[in-house]
Amino acid sequence: MSKKRGAKKLSKGKMMHSKTHAKKEEEGPKEIAAKIRELAMEIVKDIYAGRNPKFRTKQRGRSNVLFDIEEGIIRLGEKSTTRTFLNIAHAKRFLQTMLVMSKTYEYLTSNKTASIREVYYELKHTIGNTKENTFDDQRESDACIVDLEHSIDTIREKLNVHANPKGALYGDITLVDRQHHNDTFNCLKLGRGGWSIMSRMEPHEIEIKKVNANYVLVIETSAMYERLIEEDFARKNKAILIGTGGQAARGTRRLIHRLHYEHKLPVYVFTDGDPYGWYIYSVIKQGSMALAAHSELLACPEAKYIGMTLEDVEEYGLQNVTEKMKPGDIKRAKELLSYEWFQNKPWQKELKKAINLKIRIEQQALANKSLEFVAKEYLPKKIKNKEFLP
Amino acid sequence: MSKKRGAKKLSKGKMMHSKTHAKKEEEGPKEIAAKIRELAMEIVKDIYAGRNPKFRTKQRGRSNVLFDIEEGIIRLGEKSTTRTFLNIAHAKRFLQTMLVMSKTYEYLTSNKTASIREVYYELKHTIGNTKENTFDDQRESDACIVDLEHSIDTIREKLNVHANPKGALYGDITLVDRQHHNDTFNCLKLGRGGWSIMSRMEPHEIEIKKVNANYVLVIETSAMYERLIEEDFARKNKAILIGTGGQAARGTRRLIHRLHYEHKLPVYVFTDGDPYGWYIYSVIKQGSMALAAHSELLACPEAKYIGMTLEDVEEYGLQNVTEKMKPGDIKRAKELLSYEWFQNKPWQKELKKAINLKIRIEQQALANKSLEFVAKEYLPKKIKNKEFLP
Amino acid sequence: MEEERKKEIVTGEKLAKEFREHSVAEFFKKNRQMLGLYGKVRTLTTIVHEYVTNSLDACEEAGILPEIEVRIDELGPEYYQVTVKDNGPGLTKETIGKALGKLLAGTKFHRLIQSRGQQGIGASGCTMLCQMTTGKAVRVITGTGKGKPFACEITIDPKRNEPKIENFRELNRKFRGLMIQARFKGVLYRESATGPLEYLRRTAIANPHAKIIFRSPKGEKIVFNRTSAYIPKPPKPMKPHPAGVIVDDIITMAHHTKAKKVSSFLKNDFQRIGDSVLEQIQKLVSFDLNKDPKKLTWKEAEEIAKAFKKIKFLAPSTDGLSPIGEERIRKSLESIVQPEYVVTLTRPAKVYAGGYPFQVEIGIAYGGKAGITSENNRSQEEESAKVEIMRFANRAPLLFDAGNCAITKAVHSIDWKRYGVKDLENTPLTIFVNFISVHVPYTGAGKQAIADEEEIMEELRLALMACARKTARYISAKRAAIEKKMKRDMFYKYIPEIAGALSKITKENKEKLEKKLQELVVAKLKMEKANEILEKVQATTQAKEKSSKDEDLGEEDE
């Protein structure tokens, strides 16, 4: 997507972030159930009127993804697509979406939640007198869930459906699980393990009761997350630590988003200095193309990148603990170079440097200086001097 | 390895479990550091005496792994191997092991810990005036860590070295992190997320202060772990829930082991009904071949298998939510069939059934009955009636 | 290090005494592989080929509807007797020896004429093989229809390349035709894709006017009946076409012509040269065309050849070519291959490099028993039908050296996917290709592969593509019909599920919703009926492509 084209699209399809954001955040199970019922009624009306029954959802190809320069997030455009029953290519998908609609309606009205894998298994069965299954692969039901999210303009967590949890939280933050005995706990008091982040982090479920911190530090690798706890980094620096364990799961992204917007905490992202790490950062900050529709609830456009950078390699003499980039890494880095949200001087410089030197640097490489170096010097110095990439 | 051969080997190489176990558990950083120094002194003596310097470690091939029928765990046999400096094939490895020895000695004497990746980065550098690195790949330093574990007969956690953390804990259990502000927390009070299990779960670090439960339920998938918390299973059944998120990490296995031995809690393992799930169970119960040397501290031979089984498929009519086994699955199942620790009637029956029907069944497939079925009927009934596989 | 040795100079004079000529028979006896007579299975097939093509050629020239009986008997391990009997014109006392007992003697070699055999070495080569491997003579009975038929035994004297006829006796019964019986050792009968049975099956397909009866060593009798009573025109000898003739040809012909002037030589001895062409030639050469052709120099002949290159001639006469014909190929394929659908094509004649006209005939048979597995003894699973490429040169099957052959190369050079054939190798197709020419450019004396001359390749490709287009239309129409039925079934099948789901949410009556949805499907399919089936299929395919394109981004975190 070229810069020009994206900008042009935006002027048409733009939505006011603050307003829609607030409305979307507010919607609870009842509102969502009502929306599903409304959609089902329209389909029934089509059938009674002898029209080919249909529902609308959004196109999800690259051509319908745009970068909202003003808000700094990736959005799904307004291009929509219609799925009808009387179309050989759509009929099965139509059937499957009806089943998913009916099932999520049931969850919402009976206050149950399910993982997307459970949705698949709940709905899988043989159709009538045939040998055909309603679903043969979880990817099919996943796709229907996405259709439904777009049709009624919400996120799956609000359909009481969620993906697998991943990620851990540590720091002086008190959470209340409003759906679970009102459990109240402080995440600084959990030893060195920390709290295991849930797959759904919606406000009506998990309340962020109190935060005593200056910023949120998001860490790519679990080992670095542990290292920083080990060094008592959170206490000494009044930081909230979030370990993503690779690409951040939806629940973790939702938590970062909420910490930033509800508690005005700056978010610093600390990843390996390689295309995968930069991509993790970009997803946390701007959202992803695949979930472009939900960036408003998941992205955190004001997040900053703290490291690793290739400047670190020079500054701290880490040359002999860099790794060679594989051809695939270089290809990926070149792709990132052309992304709209990396169109700024510091990132262009960083990416080009990586492509020229063909090297990458991992977080753990800092151990080459000493184990405590990262906690005692590297991070504090960077945060103090505001040495960030945008 | 045939049953006969294993049994024969054992009579020679057997160690008393309880004694060595207790001794091993007791050893702290000081004892381990002393052992390393002892080993280094022997090598220095060799050098001064003009002998080819050497150290002994254990052979780790399949031929040196045996199943201890009496204790019900996999063990490493007594076959050892000697690594010397003046051998073209060993010299580099010898050098690397010296570096790892020196580094872990430093950790132990200065009370630091590190992940195995950090060890790699701490030690990686260019040798003298050459272009050769001390290590080119983390696998090289990992192998040296294993050599050292065997040379001084301990586990890496006691060398203050650990792998990545994985796994979550939920239930009425109070832990104290003795190395970290003596944080004390109860894992039933952490909302639906639970506590994120650490990579090192040694007694001198994490104390299990109090447990109020009837048994430990180990769960393969994170989604099922969440489902059971969602249904408040732990409270209603006085259970400790441990989600392994696939193959159990060393820290998680160490915790299961300790809950069983320190608090006499029965351990029930709940995995997908497929070769990968059965293998996860087998590693928790008997230990793994790769870590055969550490089974005494990691395995839990009295663990029982609760599900999924192919009997469940029949009993609950789950036929149309089974999946076909791939050729690789079938091959793996056939391998399991020949393992010594599956040489009992119920497991032979189960494995043969799977191989004949060529099907597998996932935990989430129980959602096909209803979402709460697993928590309200399936597990309570099985535990009440003691419907386990050995 | 070098040894010393007494040298005895052998003079040129001494060597002269050693010089000796040897016969072509000796040559081929030492080099039987050049005649295709190698490999145990291949040798037996080649023997059958030599005899059967001779019979077909003879019948054709004589205007007789051929009936040929081939019998193979197993006499011992790797020891067989081959008997071929035809109802052709027969041979006379004078010719029988040359036909079967002398190499490089025949009726065809010196003429530009379409025939299956060509070089006059096939049948005599079999005689040689017979005597080389068994010491036996070839036994013959023949009659021309006039006078008494006779029997005799023939061998070759390889040193002289001359026939030896023994046991000659006249017979007191009526017989017109030729029966040859010969024995061979070191050969093997197999019912494989390169065995005699497959050879005869293909011969029958390309010669629908021939009745062929085969008795296998197993005692089975297989009859390929004729599907046409039309006897192909006897091919006529042709004059060479000027396009592509080389200097040497012109010189050779000029020295043998009966014409007195170069101008009349050109007009009489070449095709497509009339007065206006002659005028053009005269303008392009430096000498007078009234010259005596016997005195034509190389340089002058070179000028003529150059002139030929510059002038645009009419396409060569096809008088010498005898195609099978589209309708007859169709009938033959329908009868013998039994496919679901057949398309055939006979292209107009073209010329390749040597000034030789040629013509290409194609038949594509699809479905039914087409492809390999139909007639052959392999497993009958529908799914495993494979493409079968049947190559013919002047109606004679080519079973070997497929990889080297222009026909195979042309078939594989075509982008079959464009014609609805996704995986050529595994499609129930029989592709029949008959290449006919007055001079087939074989790649070797084994006569099993056609050289991939540029003009031949182009012609083959054009013909194949024309047939493939028609086949593609049939295949997609068939697919469309199947899909229509599938569509209705599918829509109906899904209705209860959809009605159930909607009813759960909206509390509307499930049965009512089902009934309404069924009405919708019926209305939809009626409307479609009005449109062309083919269009629908294409639209569906496009819709599928589009919708799948829409969703090509996966979610990265699940």
Added chain:
Amino acid sequence: MEEERKKEIVTGEKLAKEFREHSVAEFFKKNRQMLGLYGKVRTLTTIVHEYVTNSLDACEEAGILPEIEVRIDELGPEYYQVTVKDNGPGLTKETIGKALGKLLAGTKFHRLIQSRGQQGIGASGCTMLCQMTTGKAVRVITGTGKGKPFACEITIDPKRNEPKIENFRELNRKFRGLMIQARFKGVLYRESATGPLEYLRRTAIANPHAKIIFRSPKGEKIVFNRTSAYIPKPPKPMKPHPAGVIVDDIITMAHHTKAKKVSSFLKNDFQRIGDSVLEQIQKLVSFDLNKDPKKLTWKEAEEIAKAFKKIKFLAPSTDGLSPIGEERIRKSLESIVQPEYVVTLTRPAKVYAGGYPFQVEIGIAYGGKAGITSENNRSQEEESAKVEIMRFANRAPLLFDAGNCAITKAVHSIDWKRYGVKDLENTPLTIFVNFISVHVPYTGAGKQAIADEEEIMEELRLALMACARKTARYISAKRAAIEKKMKRDMFYKYIPEIAGALSKITKENKEKLEKKLQELVVAKLKMEKANEILEKVQATTQAKEKSSKDEDLGEEDE
């Protein structure tokens, strides 16, 4: 559907009139590809081949050290003149026509004798190609050393396969030898792996007694000097060996023998048959060996053939075979290929199916300029040297049809890894194989590939493996020497790190530890010196294998 047509029955009598014999020259004129005369580059190489092999054969028979000049001039686009001059015995007036103007005439075809040429069609085929493509005659100058040399021009009358000699004139100078000059169109000179230069290079390697001078169309002069003054023994005609002779051969020989009894026929006309063998044969056959051989029946000959199969004969006489010799192959490869290491082997003679003795010679050149890239015009990067397989039949290079050839197949059938060659294709090896026999079993008249008869394959493999073993020893000794140096460097390199680590733990003095460790290394390597290098390398390899086997279980949870 069938058209009706008036039938004109052509009778057998009528066909008889059409029967015509044609000459072998006409046959090959139409089928020049059978002589290898096709492909623009290949044709030119084949021409050089035909003339040069004739020259070498003639010199050898006459006991002359050959000096051969080959000159190729470019006369126009795809138009070249080839001139070959030798110092051989020359030809006489009587023989010159048959040698160059009549196919299937020659000194060699009828004898069992090792020679490069064989079938008497090569040089005459070139004459035919010359006149076909240019209309020109072949020009010749020759002298036998006695009397006056003469010049003439030769063409072939293809209809009669007879030479036409023109412009005959005697010359008033001294000349012994033969000079042939001929022109060809439609050919192309390339300095590729199949071009004339590479052909001559290989000829020089296999004929170390020959001096070969080549003048290329570019005007370059390349001289391959002789590395041996030893003139190979003139090959003698051989009697056939009984092993593998077929019935037909016995019958043919019996009818042409001068012997009066079968017993004396067997003793005189075959090798290795003496009185005791005759006695054994008599016991195995049902007739009296005193019989007149002219009256021998097929059945009786069959009995003799069967008897031959049962009797164990001495290996065939190698009198007719003239190997190059191990020492001469070595010198030749060293001079022309310039490798680092050469091993050569001449195996004893063996027999293959037809009772023909044959012999295999191998040379393996390793390193240096061996392999492709050394002499050829490719890039000189050391890393990219590729294996070069040089095939020869009776010392004549075989450049084409490598894939079909027994030599190539044998080379690729060997598990080179066992001989320390990890990737044969990319190793700087030149593999020289000379196959010599009184009758080379070519797969075609192009004479470019040797048939893979079982006995030949086995012999080739044995010879190759024997040479490969020696080469392997050289390669591993070389590797061992390199490794020894590497070892010392490596040990020294690691010492400071090890000393540092141990010092940190034990607080011992680092410098002292380093010094002690260095002493250890020196002592260790001194001890090793005493042992055989090769043993060490093997031990190391085993140790490596063992240690890696030890650790093949990964950890499953990291």
